[in-house]
Amino acid sequence: MARLIIEEALTKSELCIRQGKEVEARQILLLILQHYPKNEEAHSRLLSLDSQKKVELRSDLQAKFTEAASLYERDLFEEFLVASHELRIQFPKTPLLWKLVGEAALKTKNFESAEQAYRKLVELEPGQAENYNNLGSVLIDLQKTDEALKYLRKALSINPAFFEAASNLGNALSIVGETTEALEICKNALRMEPTELDRLNILGNLFITLNSPNEALKAFKKVVSADPNNAFAHHGLGLAYKDGGNTQEAIRSLERSISLNPNNCSNSHYALSSMKKYSSDDPQIGQMIRMLEFPEADQRKRHLIYFSLGRVFRQLGEWEKSFNFFLKGNKLRKDELRYDSEQDIILFNRLKAQSPKIRKFALNPKPNEITQLPIFVIGMPRSGTTLVEQILSSHSLVFGAGELNLVARLAENLSVGDVVPSQKKLQAFRNEYLEKIAGLGDGVQFVVDKMPQNFLHVCSILSAMPEAKIIYVKRDAAATCWSNFTLNFPGGLGYSYDLQDVVLYYRLHLDLMSFWRKLFPKQIYLVDYELLTAHPEKHIKKLISYLELDWQDACLTPETNNRVVRTASQRQVKRKIYTGSSRSWKAYARFLNGIFDDLE
Incomplete structure (x- = not known):
């Protein structure tokens, strides 16, 4: 390429740059360097083009990051996950971004995206116990419990006093049937003197699952001591007293939970309905019926109120009412589970x-x-x-x-x-x-x-x-x-x-x-x-x-x-062996249209 031609080519590249034809300018400059690799002018202009492109790219990404952060701060988590997708590709080694993605994914119950985020964080920050705990918790939600155990144990090896990791590990061990180790882990967690009341409530529930009502009582009493109006803790106390055979205290605690949280107490009513002796004018009957009339009242657990009322009216001998409440509760639950025989x-x-x-x-x-x-x-x-x-x-x-x-x-x-x-x-x-x-x-x-x-x-x-x-x-x-x-x-x-x-x-x-x-x-x-x-x-x-x-x-x-x-036969097996329970269904026979007639 002669000197005159090089000058013409450089001039043409400059004209292309001015006209915004960056691709054409780049091609011309690369052609010059192909023949004259040491041409400083061509190198300079090409570097200038690349620098300008990077500045524009950074500016564009900065705008996208600001937009995504704004979505997160406004609790628009699903929108944040969409907006942050390109950022994750451009900045794959930015821990803060992955933390926000993990938290947003959990808020929207997008456990697969949360798993991806926390796996990335474990890779980027291998010394952070919190990352292993978060990944283990998500893996439990995804029913990958065996793998969750590995990460939760790692979290505790990094920070042996990590209460949340200990309670998550106890939960995972309980799920896989390692009840002895689960109980020991949970006892150790309780000895950490945790101050997080929500986590203490979860730990108390775990003790109930592990058939350890006395340990559950310790956890829930810690919560009530710090927060006397904690409805969840009073509910947990009711279950623990029930499992320990203290029916009177169980009823008292469950009724306290109901009074503290009257619009979100379906679980307490359901537990109470298996123990309490109701009268026809019991105010709790009216309260449960009113809960069914207001859609905003514990909507996700309405079936428990139907089952509870079925039990109450069975106890009162009002068989048709009882049957209809059982029928409605079952229909709600079947629709929810989408069971197909x-x-x-x-x-x-x-x-x-x-x-x-x-x-x-x-x-x-x-x-x-x-x-x-x-x-x-x-x-x-x-x-x-x-x-x-x-x-x-x-x-x-x-x-x-x-x-x-x-x-x-x-x-x-x-x-x-x-x-x-x-x-x-x-x-x-x-x-x-x-x-x-x-x-x-x-x-x-x-x-x-x-x-x-x-x-x-x-x-x-x-x-x-x-x-x-x-x-x-x-x-x-x-x-x-x-x-x-x-x-x-x-x-x-x-x-x-x-x-x-x-x-x-x-x-x-x-x-x-x-x-x-x-x-x-x-x-x-x-x-x-x-x-x-x-x-x-x-x-x-x-x-x-x-x-x-x-x-x-x-x-x-x-x-x-x-x-x-802890099975549904909890109260029956504490009575002397008795007969007659297999005939109790006959009180409902007239509502069943002979569905059991051909059974063996």
Whole structure:
């Protein structure tokens, strides 16, 4: 390129710059440098173009950052997440930006975006305990609890006095069934003398979940001491007193919670309705009815008020009112859960289809390999499983562990065929389950796992632990179905909120149990609830004999067993064994259109 041509090219590039034709100017300058790499004028103009572009870009991004920050400050969190998207691409290593994104995502319950933000913060600030805690908390919300444990433990290793991380870790451990460690972590958290009242309330609730009402009382009393009008803490005290058997104090605390927060007290009314003796002119009845008339009053939990009123009018013998309230509460809950019975039909078919594949790899352990033998008490919810556990745990060599969620967590994928069965997978299930229950009850001979719906996993259980004892409790079909319908299960059992769905599920359960009993004819012990309650001594002695235990008279008086019971049968099992409960549904028979007539 001759000197004259270079000058012309430079002049043309300058003209292009003036006319705003930056792309064309850049091409000309690059062409000059291709032939004359040391041309200072071309270099200078090209650098000037790049600098100008960066200034414009920075200015544009600064404007976008200001706009995004304004959205965040005005609590427009969804809009902030949209506006900050380009900023995250341009400034991927800015911790403040990711913190704002994480907080905004949590405010809008966008847990996936929150997970992304906190993972980035863990990468950018690996020494900050708060980042690990926030990521662990989000992973719990996303039901990635096993992974959450890793990050929460890391948070506590960085800051052992981090109360929020300790309470989150206790929660995660509780979810995965590590109740012993969870309880210890929570006790340590309480010893940190936390001042955050909201977190103390959460910790108190966690103690209730862990069947530790005395520890729960300590947490809630700390809150009430600092804030006497804290309605949530009074509610928690009510639940803790209830679990500890102090009904009078439980009622007093729940009524205090209701008085402090009359428009947002559905949970307290529901807990109270299982204990209190109502009169027809009780002002709380009118209060609950008024709550249904005002949409702004605890809208998300209206179904609990319907269930509570169903219980109240059942107690008062006003059967039609009671039925209609139960009906409305169930409809609200079913609409919310969007349950479709087809999903359970598919599930039960998959369980049966998978069983021969699992049985091919059944383990054959050495005799006496297990020092603590699990007893699985299974059946439909509300079939009498709590009473059976209470009877068994009255024996000095049996520990009642309650409803553990271990089997579903460890074996569900195996049971339904989501993983290919093998001896290795069965052995892993066996080892982990036995490890989790090891030491419960100070190492007594038997540990009772009373999760009723472990009946879904009988094949996996007996293929991995053939020594295990399976006790199947069966109650009058109509009584079982009606009892399911009138109870709002924690977390929700989708089938239970519609009478037709309940009946279908009951039949699916019967069919599956018939299938299991043919597959394992000598390994499933049947307890008939009606016979047990009508002739307790005879059938309790047979049950204890099945376990090959020496007889102890305490098994005949399970109502004196002081262990904490947190199922819906909490109050019933504290009474002497009685008959007649399976007939109580008949008071509603005229409203049921014969839906139970063809049940077995």
